[in-house]
Amino acid sequence: MNEKKRVKSFPVSGLYAITQTEHKSPDRIISEVAAAIKGGAVMVQYRDKNPLNALFLGRELVKICHQHHIPLLINDDIELALQVGADGVHLGREDGAVAQARELLGSDAIIGVSCYNSVEQALTAQAQGATYAAFGRFFPSTSKPLAQPANIETLRQARLALTIPIVAIGGILPENGKQLLAAGADLLAVIGGIFNLQPELSARSYRTLFT
Numbered sequence: 001m002n003e004k005k006r007v008k009s010f011p012v013s014g015l016y017a018i019t020q021t022e023h024k025s026p027d028r029i030i031s032e033v034a035a036a037i038k039g040g041a042v043m044v045q046y047r048d049k050n051p052l053n054a055l056f057l058g059r060e061l062v063k064i065c066h067q068h069h070i071p072l073l074i075n076d077d078i079e080l081a082l083q084v085g086a087d088g089v090h091l092g093r094e095d096g097a098v099a100q101a102r103e104l105l106g107s108d109a110i111i112g113v114s115c116y117n118s119v120e121q122a123l124t125a126q127a128q129g130a131t132y133a134a135f136g137r138f139f140p141s142t143s144k145p146l147a148q149p150a151n152i153e154t155l156r157q158a159r160l161a162l163t164i165p166i167v168a169i170g171g172i173l174p175e176n177g178k179q180l181l182a183a184g185a186d187l188l189a190v191i192g193g194i195f196n197l198q199p200e201l202s203a204r205s206y207r208t209l210f211t
Contacts, residue, residue: 039203137170
């Protein structure tokens with residue numbers, strides 16, 4: 001097992017910032033993530049569907065996150081997470097097994113799993129050793145316009161069934177996030193709501209939902 005030095009504590013609640021990389025330079029991505037952290041993001045995921053500088057960006061984002069003692073996860077790519085010394089990985093339906101990620105990244109790695117609208121998938125992920133279960137999309141999303149819709153009732157069911165933290169994603173804004181937290185979400189994962197405008201100010205507007 002690979003036991004790299006990582007951020008040990010998983011945030012129990014808060015804003016989970018997911019990078020917006022399309023048509024943006026590496027420098028801009030890095031500065032925007034730093035601004036989101038300053039605004040109150042408690043965890044960051046490097047998501048890049050058309051990567052050109054993934055190794056460089058991954059390493060730079062790990063540095064920034066670790067300077068602020070928050071975790072950096074890699075979307076989809078277990079090998080990249082290993083290469084850059086990330087704190088873990090987020091796995092979708094086609095991205096590999098929890099056991100494989102755990103074996104490669106180590107016992108302290110954060111492993112998140114997309115469960116869409118299925119508590120059953122979340123229970124399976126929990127049994128396999130996932131750190132958190134993610135549900136969504138809950139609202140229309142420009143970042144994931146074709147993603148399978150999820151029902152808020154799923155969060156209520158998940159809260160009763162799961163012992164691992166719950167992440168909600170998909171079109172979440174400060175105006176609609178509170179109902180997801182009330183239904184059972186621990187963390188709100190956000191892309192456009194943070195990075196479409198001013199990341200620091202946007203992140204601050206979400207932070208008030210957790211007070």
